[in-house]
Amino acid sequence: MRLVVLGGGESGVGTAILGKEKGCDVFVSDFGKIKESYKEVLIKNGIDWEDEKHTESLILNADVVMKSPGIPEKAPIVKKLVEKGIPVISEIEFAAPFTKAITIGITGSNGKTTTTMLTYHLLQSAGLNVGLAGNIGKSFAEQVAEDKYDSYVLELSSFQLDGIINYKPHIAIITNISPDHLDRYDYKYENYIDSKFRITMNQTEEDYLIYDADDEAISEWLQKNKTRAKLIPFSLTKTFEEGAFIKNNTMEAIINQEEFKMETESIALEGKHNLKNAMAATSVAKLMQIRKATIRESLSNFQGVEHRLEKVLKIQNVQYINDSKATNVNATFFALDSMNTPTVWIVGGVDKGNDYNELMALVREKVKAIICLGVDNKKIIDAFGNVVDMMIEVQSMREAVIMAQRLTEKGDTVLLSPACASFDLFENYEDRGRQFKDAVHNL
CATH class of the missing domain: 3.40.1190.10 (Mur-like, catalytic domain)
Structure with missing residues (x-):
């Protein structure tokens, strides 16, 4: 059986190893760059791979294709596989x-x-x-x-x-x-x-x-x-x-x-x-x-999960909370709902079609200032510009945290809960959360 794996990340390389062990003819193809650590694993296991391209002649002859979750169905190579009737499945x-x-x-x-x-x-x-x-x-x-x-x-x-x-x-x-x-x-x-x-x-x-x-x-x-x-x-x-x-x-x-x-x-x-x-x-x-x-x-x-309402530090009686994992409005709703003190809210990033109206009542009740951290903050400013006393735009996490400290008084909370994806300024939500924690530790 010919198994083609699209995407040379964690799920892709794992699938390739299992496929090889079960006697499949395995080929891994990644349109981006495969990390060196994963390349080493593939080479060590004698698995054929390519990166920064999809060679159709090596892919469209598959019996089954495992597609990494990050690759959309609309990707041209996936469409071609579907047209040919080749099953495209997940790692699971x-x-x-x-x-x-x-x-x-x-x-x-x-x-x-x-x-x-x-x-x-x-x-x-x-x-x-x-x-x-x-x-x-x-x-x-x-x-x-x-x-x-x-x-x-x-x-x-x-x-x-x-x-x-x-x-x-x-x-x-x-x-x-x-x-x-x-x-x-x-x-x-x-x-x-x-x-x-x-x-x-x-x-x-x-x-x-x-x-x-x-x-x-x-x-x-x-x-x-x-x-x-x-x-x-x-x-x-x-x-x-x-x-x-x-x-x-x-x-x-x-x-x-x-x-x-x-x-x-x-x-x-x-x-x-x-x-x-x-x-x-x-x-x-x-x-x-x-x-x-x-x-x-x-x-x-149980200690909780990193980047999910994670208490970072208390400085001058102000609590800093990292909720970088909140990449949609509903997650941020939970975060704001659990705030019991006046909150400076750091929000923004790549919007996935957010409706901020759901947060309006909570923002009125809990939020004293908003710091917009994104390349395009227009939607957030339009939604909350008249609701909070203070609205600031920044371009880096360090700047966001320094501004937040200036806007707080004893007993307040600074909450990073972006309600958006992170790809405009950060690698991913973990990178965003770590930068927040580093900036807080450097205050």
């Missing part, structure tokens, strides 16, 4: 048949990294032999090639789900759905919603779908469409005979007639959205039959 689809491990698949517009890390933390603390992969950490395919784990927690983006045909997780989670990446879905929200729900399309009666019952898009989809999976809802406002919910400041999860309770104030992660993430992860832990004491301990000592 390619690797899953080669493992007997149980997979827990987690998707959603926001909260999926925190929920993934928390679920992994719960299962690992319980002594399960569990791997972590998907959008995060080491390539799933490469871990399958090494055959080390009995179960995997996978963070799955809509792009990875677009590339599945037969894959099904034993336990699926949809944390929430809000407009994001619409540029990849012809600007149609319903296409993006359908993409998320691909996570459950192959599930059977023996599988589970854990979902946010407070989420409008999820509830509407479930009313109109069927999944065979057993449904396990979670909610901040409703209660269930089976599911997870909050009642009298206590989180309760009732699953397979077993009840788990924990006071919400004992949960390490703060904010309402994190209670949802905790309910989702606890539901998985209950399904995996983890002891109550272990779940309680894990929820109370």
Whole structure:
């Protein structure tokens, strides 16, 4: 079988290694530059590769093509493959048949990294032999090639789900759905919603779908469409005979007639959205039959995820918070909602079709000044120019942090929560978050 891998990053190189091990004729092609460290791995494994081009004669003879999630369906080479009827799949689809491990698949517009890390933390603390992969950490395919784990927690983006045909997780989670990446879905929200729900399309009666019952898009989809999976809802406002919910400041999860309770104030992660993430992860832990004491301990000592409402430093009684991972309006909504002090908000970047009106009430209530950090800030200025007392445009993170310090008084918070992608001024959201932290440490 000829396997062509488009994209020589983590998922691409991992897929190439697994393909080679399973006896495929493997070729890796990247339109950009492949990092030296990945080139070395390919050479060491005797895998053919090219970069800075796509040679059609070497690609269009594939039996199957694994496309990295970053490559859009509209890319010319992908269109040609589809026209020829060659299956174009994701790493998850390619690797899953080669493992007997149980997979827990987690998707959603926001909260999926925190929920993934928390679920992994719960299962690992319980002594399960569990791997972590998907959008995060080491390539799933490469871990399958090494055959080390009995179960995997996978963070799955809509792009990875677009590339599945037969894959099904034993336990699926949809944390929430809000407009994001619409540029990849012809600007149609319903296409993006359908993409998320691909996570459950192959599930059977023996599988589970854990979902946010407070989420409008999820509830509407479930009313109109069927999944065979057993449904396990979670909610901040409703209660269930089976599911997870909050009642009298206590989180309760009732699953397979077993009840788990924990006071919400004992949960390490703060904010309402994190209670949802905790309910989702606890539901998985209950399904995996983890002891109550272990779940309680894990929820109370979990440290959170870098670049997601990460407390950086307190300087002159001003708290600096790095929420660089907030690349859409909905994520920033959660961040602003959890602020309890006057906030100087650093926002901006590459807009993915944002509607800032959703943030209006929170900005009026919580934000004293806005610092726009982006190449084009017009939309943000139009939205909030008359709402806050102070609006400043800057061109570097260092400048943003220095200005923020000037605008704060004791007891304030400086929040980096961009609501946008980072590619105009930074390599990625991690680079943006690190630059913020460095600038704060240099104040």
